[in-house]
Amino acid sequence: MVRKVNKVIGTVWEIGERKFGHDYKRGMMMFDSLIKSIFMYEAEIWGWREYEEIERVQEKYLKWTLGFEKYIVREETKREKMRVEAGKRAVGFEEKFSERGDSKILQECWIEIRKEGRKHVWNERDKYYEGKGYACEEIERMREMGRSMKEELTVRDKDIDKQERRSRISVCRYSAEYRKIVKDEVPKYTEREYKGEKNDDEI
Known part of the structure:
Protein backbone atom coordinates (compact mmCIF):
# COMPACT_ATOMS: atom_id res chain seq x y z
CA MET A 1 0.00 0.00 0.00
CA VAL A 2 2.78 2.44 0.91
CA ARG A 3 4.48 1.84 -2.46
CA LYS A 4 1.26 2.71 -4.29
CA VAL A 5 0.83 5.86 -2.24
CA ASN A 6 4.43 6.96 -2.87
CA LYS A 7 3.71 6.82 -6.60
CA VAL A 8 0.64 8.99 -6.09
CA ILE A 9 2.64 11.41 -3.94
CA GLY A 10 5.20 11.80 -6.73
CA THR A 11 2.44 12.89 -9.09
CA VAL A 12 0.85 15.17 -6.48
CA TRP A 13 4.19 16.86 -5.78
CA GLU A 14 4.80 17.43 -9.48
CA ILE A 15 1.38 19.02 -9.97
CA GLY A 16 1.52 20.84 -6.65
CA GLU A 17 4.85 22.54 -7.34
CA ARG A 18 3.48 24.00 -10.56
CA LYS A 19 -0.03 24.88 -9.46
CA PHE A 20 0.16 26.04 -5.85
CA GLY A 21 3.67 25.57 -4.47
CA HIS A 22 3.53 25.61 -0.65
CA ASP A 23 -0.15 26.52 -0.34
CA TYR A 24 -0.88 24.40 2.76
CA LYS A 25 -4.67 24.49 2.50
CA ARG A 26 -4.82 23.32 -1.11
CA GLY A 27 -1.98 20.89 -0.59
CA MET A 28 -3.80 19.14 2.24
CA MET A 29 -7.00 19.06 0.21
CA MET A 30 -5.08 17.04 -2.38
CA PHE A 31 -3.56 14.87 0.34
CA ASP A 32 -6.94 14.01 1.86
CA SER A 33 -8.64 13.29 -1.46
CA LEU A 34 -5.84 11.46 -3.29
CA ILE A 35 -3.56 9.96 -0.63
CA LYS A 36 -5.38 9.63 2.68
CA SER A 37 -8.35 8.03 0.92
CA ILE A 38 -6.07 5.20 -0.24
CA PHE A 39 -4.72 4.62 3.26
CA MET A 40 -8.21 4.64 4.76
CA TYR A 41 -9.38 1.86 2.45
CA GLU A 42 -10.64 -0.98 4.66
CA ALA A 43 -9.56 0.91 7.80
CA GLU A 44 -12.58 -0.70 9.45
CA ILE A 45 -10.54 -3.92 9.44
CA TRP A 46 -6.95 -2.78 10.07
CA GLY A 47 -7.67 0.39 12.05
CA TRP A 48 -6.89 -1.18 15.44
CA ARG A 49 -3.19 -0.91 14.72
CA GLU A 50 -0.88 2.06 14.13
CA TYR A 51 1.43 1.68 11.14
CA GLU A 52 4.53 3.84 11.44
CA GLU A 53 5.22 3.70 7.69
CA ILE A 54 1.79 5.23 7.02
CA GLU A 55 2.31 7.98 9.58
CA ARG A 56 5.71 8.78 8.07
CA THR A 77 -0.83 22.07 11.55
CA LYS A 78 -2.55 20.23 14.44
CA ARG A 79 -2.91 17.29 12.06
CA GLU A 80 -3.73 14.10 13.93
CA LYS A 81 -2.09 10.82 13.14
CA MET A 82 -4.09 8.78 10.66
CA ARG A 83 -4.47 6.11 13.32
CA VAL A 84 -7.06 8.39 15.03
CA GLU A 85 -9.52 8.25 12.13
CA ALA A 86 -8.66 4.62 11.35
CA GLY A 87 -9.38 3.63 14.96
CA LYS A 88 -12.66 5.53 14.93
CA ARG A 89 -13.74 3.67 11.79
CA ALA A 90 -12.77 0.30 13.28
CA VAL A 91 -14.72 0.96 16.49
CA GLY A 92 -17.73 2.26 14.56
CA PHE A 93 -17.71 -0.80 12.32
CA GLU A 94 -17.55 -3.16 15.30
CA GLU A 95 -20.42 -1.38 17.04
CA LYS A 96 -22.57 -1.36 13.93
CA PHE A 97 -21.77 -5.01 13.27
CA SER A 98 -22.62 -6.12 16.81
CA GLU A 99 -25.88 -4.15 16.91
CA ARG A 100 -27.41 -5.63 13.76
CA GLY A 101 -29.68 -8.02 15.62
CA ASP A 102 -32.09 -8.18 12.67
CA SER A 103 -29.61 -10.15 10.56
CA LYS A 104 -28.91 -13.74 11.55
CA ILE A 105 -26.00 -13.97 9.12
CA LEU A 106 -24.32 -10.90 10.59
CA GLN A 107 -24.87 -12.16 14.11
CA GLU A 108 -23.33 -15.53 13.26
CA CYS A 109 -20.35 -13.75 11.70
CA TRP A 110 -20.01 -11.63 14.83
CA ILE A 111 -19.99 -14.73 17.04
CA GLU A 112 -17.19 -16.19 14.91
CA ILE A 113 -15.25 -12.94 15.13
CA ARG A 114 -15.46 -12.97 18.93
CA LYS A 115 -14.21 -16.57 18.95
CA GLU A 116 -11.09 -15.34 17.16
CA GLY A 117 -10.28 -13.08 20.11
CA ARG A 118 -7.18 -15.02 21.17
CA LYS A 119 -5.53 -14.89 17.76
CA HIS A 120 -3.02 -12.27 16.61
CA VAL A 121 -5.28 -9.98 14.60
CA TRP A 122 -7.64 -9.52 17.52
CA ASN A 123 -4.78 -8.91 19.92
CA GLU A 124 -4.38 -5.60 18.08
CA ARG A 125 -7.98 -4.82 19.02
CA ASP A 126 -7.23 -5.56 22.68
CA GLY A 133 -7.64 2.89 29.28
CA TYR A 134 -10.29 0.19 28.79
CA ALA A 135 -10.33 -3.58 28.94
CA CYS A 136 -12.24 -5.31 26.13
CA GLU A 137 -14.63 -6.83 28.66
CA GLU A 138 -15.46 -3.36 29.97
CA ILE A 139 -16.15 -2.08 26.45
CA GLU A 140 -18.50 -4.98 25.72
CA ARG A 141 -20.27 -4.52 29.05
CA MET A 142 -20.92 -0.84 28.28
CA ARG A 143 -22.24 -1.71 24.83
CA GLU A 144 -24.62 -4.25 26.31
CA MET A 145 -25.97 -1.37 28.39
CA GLY A 146 -26.62 0.56 25.17
CA ARG A 147 -23.64 2.90 25.40
CA SER A 148 -21.68 3.72 22.24
CA MET A 149 -17.96 4.09 22.91
CA LYS A 150 -16.82 5.38 19.51
CA GLU A 151 -16.78 9.10 20.28
CA GLU A 152 -15.33 8.68 23.77
CA LEU A 153 -12.50 6.50 22.48
CA THR A 154 -11.82 8.97 19.66
CA VAL A 155 -11.57 11.87 22.13
CA ARG A 156 -9.08 9.88 24.22
CA ASP A 157 -7.06 9.03 21.13
CA LYS A 158 -6.93 12.72 20.15
CA ASP A 159 -5.70 13.62 23.64
CA ILE A 160 -3.00 10.95 23.43
CA ASP A 161 -2.01 12.21 20.00
CA LYS A 162 -1.67 15.77 21.32
CA GLN A 163 0.50 14.59 24.22
CA GLU A 164 2.71 12.68 21.78
CA ARG A 165 3.16 15.79 19.62
CA ARG A 166 4.13 17.94 22.59
CA SER A 167 6.49 15.35 24.09
CA ARG A 168 8.25 14.99 20.76
CA ILE A 169 8.92 18.72 20.70
CA SER A 170 10.28 18.76 24.26
CA VAL A 171 13.30 16.61 23.36
CA CYS A 172 14.32 18.56 20.26
CA ARG A 173 17.06 21.14 19.90
CA TYR A 174 15.02 24.34 19.86
CA SER A 175 12.17 23.11 22.04
CA ALA A 176 12.47 25.83 24.71
CA GLU A 177 12.15 28.63 22.14
CA TYR A 178 9.36 26.91 20.24
CA ARG A 179 7.28 26.20 23.36
CA GLU A 197 1.57 30.40 -11.73
CA LYS A 198 -1.51 28.30 -12.43
CA ASN A 199 -2.43 26.30 -15.50
CA ASP A 200 -6.15 25.74 -15.83
CA ASP A 201 -5.58 22.83 -18.21
CA GLU A 202 -3.97 20.80 -15.42
CA ILE A 203 -6.01 18.75 -13.03
Missing part, protein backbone atom coordinates in the same frame (compact mmCIF):
# COMPACT_ATOMS: atom_id res chain seq x y z
CA VAL A 57 4.10 9.38 4.68
CA GLN A 58 1.84 12.06 6.16
CA GLU A 59 4.73 13.73 8.02
CA LYS A 60 6.84 13.71 4.86
CA TYR A 61 4.02 15.36 2.92
CA LEU A 62 3.43 17.97 5.64
CA LYS A 63 7.14 18.79 5.69
CA TRP A 64 7.10 19.29 1.91
CA THR A 65 4.01 21.50 2.08
CA LEU A 66 5.27 23.85 4.81
CA GLY A 67 9.02 23.32 4.73
CA PHE A 68 9.33 22.72 8.50
CA GLU A 69 11.12 19.96 10.36
CA LYS A 70 9.03 16.88 11.12
CA TYR A 71 9.01 17.44 14.88
CA ILE A 72 7.35 20.84 14.39
CA VAL A 73 5.10 20.31 11.40
CA ARG A 74 2.37 18.23 13.08
CA GLU A 75 2.14 20.64 16.00
CA GLU A 76 1.91 23.64 13.67
CA LYS A 127 -4.16 -3.31 22.60
CA TYR A 128 -6.18 -0.49 21.03
CA TYR A 129 -8.76 -0.51 23.84
CA GLU A 130 -6.16 -0.95 26.57
CA GLY A 131 -4.18 1.97 25.14
CA LYS A 132 -7.25 4.14 25.70
CA LYS A 180 7.15 29.96 24.01
CA ILE A 181 5.28 30.61 20.76
CA VAL A 182 3.25 27.43 20.22
CA LYS A 183 -0.54 27.86 20.30
CA ASP A 184 -3.52 25.54 20.59
CA GLU A 185 -5.09 26.73 17.33
CA VAL A 186 -3.80 26.35 13.77
CA PRO A 187 -1.69 29.42 12.79
CA LYS A 188 -3.35 31.81 10.34
CA TYR A 189 -0.44 31.68 7.91
CA THR A 190 -1.58 28.18 6.87
CA GLU A 191 -4.67 29.82 5.32
CA ARG A 192 -2.69 32.02 2.94
CA GLU A 193 -3.11 31.22 -0.72
CA TYR A 194 -0.14 30.65 -2.99
CA LYS A 195 0.04 33.27 -5.75
CA GLY A 196 2.23 31.32 -8.13
